[in-house]
Amino acid sequence: MVPDILQEAVNYLTYVLMGLDPASPLGSAVNFFIYDTIKILILLTVIIFAIAFFRSYISPLKVRKALGKRNEYIGNVIAALIGIITPFCSCSAVPLFIGFVESGVPLGVTFSFLIASPMINEVAIILLGGLVGWQITAIYIISGLFIAIIAGIIIGKLKLEGEVESYVYEMIEKIKAAEASGMTLEEDRQTLKERALSSRDYTIDLLKRITPYVIIAIGIGAIIHGYVPTDFLVTYVGANNPLAVPLAVLIGVPLYSNAAGIIPLVAVLIDKGIPLGTALAFMMAVTALSLPEMIILRKVLKPKLLAIFIATLAVSITAIGYLFNAIT
Amino acid sequence: MKIAVYGPGCANCQNLEKNTKEAVKEIGADAEITQIQEIDQILEAGIIATPGLAIDGEIKSMGRVPSVEEIKKWIKAKM
Numbered sequence: 001m002v003p004d005i006l007q008e009a010v011n012y013l014t015y016v017l018m019g020l021d022p023a024s025p026l027g028s029a030v031n032f033f034i035y036d037t038i039k040i041l042i043l044l045t046v047i048i049f050a051i052a053f054f055r056s057y058i059s060p061l062k063v064r065k066a067l068g069k070r071n072e073y074i075g076n077v078i079a080a081l082i083g084i085i086t087p088f089c090s091c092s093a094v095p096l097f098i099g100f101v102e103s104g105v106p107l108g109v110t111f112s113f114l115i116a117s118p119m120i121n122e123v124a125i126i127l128l129g130g131l132v133g134w135q136i137t138a139i140y141i142i143s144g145l146f147i148a149i150i151a152g153i154i155i156g157k158l159k160l161e162g163e164v165e166s167y168v169y170e171m172i173e174k175i176k177a178a179e180a181s182g183m184t185l186e187e188d189r190q191t192l193k194e195r196a197l198s199s200r201d202y203t204i205d206l207l208k209r210i211t212p213y214v215i216i217a218i219g220i221g222a223i224i225h226g227y228v229p230t231d232f233l234v235t236y237v238g239a240n241n242p243l244a245v246p247l248a249v250l251i252g253v254p255l256y257s258n259a260a261g262i263i264p265l266v267a268v269l270i271d272k273g274i275p276l277g278t279a280l281a282f283m284m285a286v287t288a289l290s291l292p293e294m295i296i297l298r299k300v301l302k303p304k305l306l307a308i309f310i311a312t313l314a315v316s317i318t319a320i321g322y323l324f325n326a327i328t
Numbered sequence: 329m330k331i332a333v334y335g336p337g338c339a340n341c342q343n344l345e346k347n348t349k350e351a352v353k354e355i356g357a358d359a360e361i362t363q364i365q366e367i368d369q370i371l372e373a374g375i376i377a378t379p380g381l382a383i384d385g386e387i388k389s390m391g392r393v394p395s396v397e398e399i400k401k402w403i404k405a406k407m
Binding site: 040056059060061064092094095096098099102171174175177178190194197201202205209219299 | 338339343347367368370371372373374375376377378390391392393394395397398
């Protein structure tokens with residue numbers, strides 16, 4: 001096991017070479033910081049590259065085509081699954097949304113994709129797995145998928161097609177006009193080497209962008225890990241406080257952070273005894289819903305649909321939080 | 329040759345622009361690179377995922393950042 005060798009090396013470095021006391025808060029915090037930072041950066045590098053390579057076979061055009069043919073239910077499931085591996089830069093939300101509607105993807109299916117994509121991705125999965133454990137990661141993935149599917153089905157059932165801004169239909173006309181004038185929606189095929197090169201560039205670029213957040217978050221986590229007593233957090237937001245879950249969601253919704261920034265902190269909160277359901281709900285609220293994303297989506301969704309989207313997500317995330325607090 | 333980089337200005341869009349400029353420079357191609365940030369114009373061009381790249385009106389990629397080598401190949405094919 002690689003992490004075990006790493007742990008021994010870090011123990012040697014901090015306790016022997018640096019002479020820190022393993023039982024002291026400082027020793028514990030420094031050891032935790034070095035070990036977690038190295039482990040996470042190694043995992044991120046390997047997995048981001050692998051996923052980027054795999055993803056080069058799944059283009060937005062193929063996704064759109066695959067979802068356009070699907071009816072509800074199966075479509076929601078597939079959309080949520082595709083959401084996991086599709087990178088979702090929030091600036092792509094509007095064009096993707098319009099592209100999906102244009103090719104006949106049902107509204108609810110489109111939402112399943114929009115919900116799953118920012119909430120579950122490779123960075124979130126690695127950070128959770130590496131810092132919290134793979135069992136909780138599996139719970140996160142499954143409940144995240146469940147929320148994306150259910151919320152998408154609910155929105156689909158409400159028949160809200162009229163609550164899409166007319167801007168979307170104007171744009172669809174323009175795409176159709178462009179296609180009629182002979183423009184083809186085609187992409188160039190990539191060779192194996194090109195896929196590998198793009199994936200390498202993507203990995204380097206993404207690591208450059210998220211590493212500072214990861215290190216800062218692990219640093220804060222290390223301080224909490226070493227210095228904050230376990231009882232402290234549990235007293236305030238432990239299992240005895242029934243309002244902890246909705247509160248976590250309310251705090252999480254306007255907060256804007258990607259998985260890289262929030263998960264190292266959540267990992268420490270779980271370590272310090274915060275109930276699993278509360279931690280999951282907080283993490284999901286932060287990643288799935290954010291103020292900038294809502295502002296961007298307002299361009300394509302009328303206020304009513306945007307409000308329904310936010311409410312459906314907030315309610316399902318809260319429900320998942322209570323569920324896991326009850327069974328763990 | 330006209331090269332269009334489509335994207336509202338996010339990090340990936342900037343990377344695509346950087347790679348495109350690099351490719352044009354390495355080849356020494358006579359190309360005009362324009363950056364299109366307006367969503368309306370992006371969609372009119374048939375780009376449904378950003379960033380997108382088109383050379384002489386032909387879409388080459390969307391939703392990803394092609395490498396410098398890949399862009400060079402496309403430019404050479406058009407020369």
